[in-house]
Amino acid sequence: MQIDRRTMLGILAGSAMAGAFPAMAQSKEVFIATYPGSVDEGFKAVVGPQIRQKFGATSAFSPMLNTDLIGRIQASRNNPPFDVAIWDNGPIITAKQDGLLEKFLESGSPNYADMPANLRDPDGFGPAMALTSIGIAYNPKKIKTPPTSWNDLWNPEYKGRVGIVGPASTLGTTFLIEVAKLRGGSETNVEPGFAALKELVANVGAIPPNPGALTTALSQGQVDIAPNFFNNVAALKARGADIAFAVPSSGLPLQTVTAAAIKNSRNPELAQKVVDLLIDPVVQAQLEAAPWIMMPANPKVALTGFNRDVGATVGDVLKRGIFLDWTKFIASRPSWVERFNREIRV
Amino acid sequence: MRAGGAVSGYLSAAPLALLFTVAYLVPVVILVIISLSASTSGFNFTLVHYVAALTNGFNLGILFDTLVLGLQVSFATMLAAYPIGLLFMRCGPRGRAIIVFLILLPMLTNTVVRTFAWMIILGREGVINISLMSIGWIEEPLRMLYTRTGLIVALVQIFLPLMALPINASLARINDNLVKAAEGLGASRFYVFRTVILPLSLPGAIAGFLLTFAGSSTAFVSQTLVGGGRQIFMPLLIYQQAIGVQKWNAAAALSIVFAISILVIVFAMNRYSRKYLRGMDA
Numbered sequence: 107m108q109i110d111r112r113t114m115l116g117i118l119a120g121s122a123m124a125g126a127f128p129a130m131a132q133s134k135e136v137f138i139a140t141y142p143g144s145v146d147e148g149f150k151a152v153v154g155p156q157i158r159q160k161f162g163a164t165s166a167f168s169p170m171l172n173t174d175l176i177g178r179i180q181a182s183r184n185n186p187p188f189d190v191a192i193w194d195n196g197p198i199i200t201a202k203q204d205g206l207l208e209k210f211l212e213s214g215s216p217n218y219a220d221m222p223a224n225l226r227d228p229d230g231f232g233p234a235m236a237l238t239s240i241g242i243a244y245n246p247k248k249i250k251t252p253p254t255s256w257n258d259l260w261n262p263e264y265k266g267r268v269g270i271v272g273p274a275s276t277l278g279t280t281f282l283i284e285v286a287k288l289r290g291g292s293e294t295n296v297e298p299g300f301a302a303l304k305e306l307v308a309n310v311g312a313i314p315p316n317p318g319a320l321t322t323a324l325s326q327g328q329v330d331i332a333p334n335f336f337n338n339v340a341a342l343k344a345r346g347a348d349i350a351f352a353v354p355s356s357g358l359p360l361q362t363v364t365a366a367a368i369k370n371s372r373n374p375e376l377a378q379k380v381v382d383l384l385i386d387p388v389v390q391a392q393l394e395a396a397p398w399i400m401m402p403a404n405p406k407v408a409l410t411g412f413n414r415d416v417g418a419t420v421g422d423v424l425k426r427g428i429f430l431d432w433t434k435f436i437a438s439r440p441s442w443v444e445r446f447n448r449e450i451r452v
Numbered sequence: 453m454r455a456g457g458a459v460s461g462y463l464s465a466a467p468l469a470l471l472f473t474v475a476y477l478v479p480v481v482i483l484v485i486i487s488l489s490a491s492t493s494g495f496n497f498t499l500v501h502y503v504a505a506l507t508n509g510f511n512l513g514i515l516f517d518t519l520v521l522g523l524q525v526s527f528a529t530m531l532a533a534y535p536i537g538l539l540f541m542r543c544g545p546r547g548r549a550i551i552v553f554l555i556l557l558p559m560l561t562n563t564v565v566r567t568f569a570w571m572i573i574l575g576r577e578g579v580i581n582i583s584l585m586s587i588g589w590i591e592e593p594l595r596m597l598y599t600r601t602g603l604i605v606a607l608v609q610i611f612l613p614l615m616a617l618p619i620n621a622s623l624a625r626i627n628d629n630l631v632k633a634a635e636g637l638g639a640s641r642f643y644v645f646r647t648v649i650l651p652l653s654l655p656g657a658i659a660g661f662l663l664t665f666a667g668s669s670t671a672f673v674s675q676t677l678v679g680g681g682r683q684i685f686m687p688l689l690i691y692q693q694a695i696g697v698q699k700w701n702a703a704a705a706l707s708i709v710f711a712i713s714i715l716v717i718v719f720a721m722n723r724y725s726r727k728y729l730r731g732m733d734a
Contacts, residue, residue: 171695173694173695173698174695176698177700180492180493196698197698200698204492204493271681272681272692273696274691274692274695274696274697275696311576312597312598312680313598313680313681313682314598314680314681315676315677315680315681315688316676316681319676319677319680319681322571326571326572326575326576326577326578327575327576327577328575328576328577328597328598439697440693440697440699440702443692443693443696443697444510447510447514447684447689447692448510450682451682
């Protein structure tokens with residue numbers, strides 16, 4: 107097929123107009139970095155329409171890993187590609203140190219008053235908008251007695267059935283610290299944790315490279331019991347897999363997902379409003395429902411469905427929860443990763 | 453026409469050269485700069501990351517093991533590709549078209565998907581274990597997923613097209629009369645293969661070997677998903693440093709060291725093969 111010049115001009119003009127008009131009609135656009143998977147889908151379905159309705163602005167969501175996000179903001183600090191982002195406990199420390207975040211204007215946030223003290227960023231960069239919890243995932247068809255403690259992974263009956271991941275992931279770091287604590291260690295002394303992991307090797311059937319692959323290993327029967335994120339378990343359970351989640355008796359390790367505005371945003375006011383919107387009880391309740399199953403951070407939101415496996419209310423979850431202080435061990439983590447690589451092998 | 457040939461040749465290669473400069477060379481230069489900087493905020497020249505990468509015995513062990521994996525996979529792939537090539541040699545145009553189609557068929561599926569398929573085949577409750585258990589050959593499931601053998605088998609299947617196509621091409625160019633002459637003079641089949649077919653097809657085999665070596669030693673997805681977290685190769689080590697613990701400068705230095713190691717092997721093989729081929733001509 108030959109395209110003559112007139113047709114080509116027509117196509118060009120048409121696409122230019124299609125591109126130009128919405129931009130003229132709605133001058134404001136907010137760019138939000140999310141996490142890959144159901145979080146991104148939930149944000150697109152719930153948060154996007156709310157931003158249009160409440161602020162008359164359009165929104166664009168990009169799912170990516172926090173590390174990737176830090177790289178992209180650093181590459182263009184004066185004109186960052188995002189206005190708002192959500193952050194895990196580890197990477198947000200790097201983002202703060204590198205000066206990538208804008209402080210949260212608490213006075214301008216009607217919903218901030220709802221947030222308990224431990225869900226507010228200690229340096230004033232924003233509220234937690236969601237919680238992720240870590241516990242024991244297991245296959246109830248194969249593991250007949252529901253586990254109650256991390257110590258259950260050492261049960262000789264589970265020889266070859268246990269899965270773990272290394273401390274390069276939040277999951278592996280948390281598991282290592284929790285096990286260390288059970289054996290007299292702490293966030294800064296993981297020596298007993300490594301000793302315990304060496305004993306665990308006899309039971310370990312797989313060390314997948316990351317939590318996602320560990321979840322796959324659980325769903326494919328490669329292993330039957332493993333530390334895992336509640337969200338991963340809930341997602342599999344929702345699809346009908348044989349998987350259950352147990353809260354360890356030593357407490358439920360919690361991570362916060364903090365919403366923060368990015369420094370040098372083109373729409374700083376809108377960015378602040380979006381952060382507030384993310385902790386709005388209405389938005390939070392919609393994200394809490396299936397199929398997103400996010401654990402909300404705002405205690406006003408009631409828990410339903412699978413989230414009730416973790417606690418009856420957000421307050422209840424927080425009461426059972428343990429927050430690790432990432433600032434205490436973020437510097438030692440690289441050496442833990444190397445030590446795990448070196449020592450925990452067959 | 454002749455005189456302008458070279459110039460217009462360069463000119464027509466310019467767009468691709470520009471794309472390579474922007475999309476490949478520039479990022480590599482940035483990577484080198486990052487690897488030479490103390491931290492990611494601002495540039496402070498240092499060699500500590502290289503010193504760390506090159507003096508850490510454990511990391512060097514991983515580097516060596518990764519290169520060994522690449523060589524193992526390349527040799528195994530070559531062993532798998534030659535029988536296909538010999539069949540290809542004997543086929544007519546129709547048969548050859550079918551063989552090429554069958555070789556290319558798996559390439560229509562994304563590598564990630566093929567890797568997941570291998571996880572399902574090799575897993576504890578995977579196709580092989582379930583089949584062997586149901587016919588009573590084994591009682592306990594075999595450990596195949598997250599083992600080196602399992603990984604090599606998967607990588608051989610994934611990289612087979614890169615090996616088989618160049619080998620086929622060079623086998624197809626062999627003058628059939630040479631084979632017939634050798635056979636007519638009483639050479640055994642194996643002797644013909646060893647003294648006629650193998651040397652003449654070596655250029656294709658070496659091309660395939662280099663492609664497979666470079667591809668399999670850097671195959672992050674397959675190495676991590678089929679190999680697991682207990683067998684650590686360079687790509688996973690770099691990933692852990694960059695994504696896991698945000699030590700980008702260290703990760704960049706490891707990447708450069710890894711890339712140079714692969715390049716050294718590739719260049720060495722290339723040189724050797726050229727020398728060898730020149731020797732054959734003489």
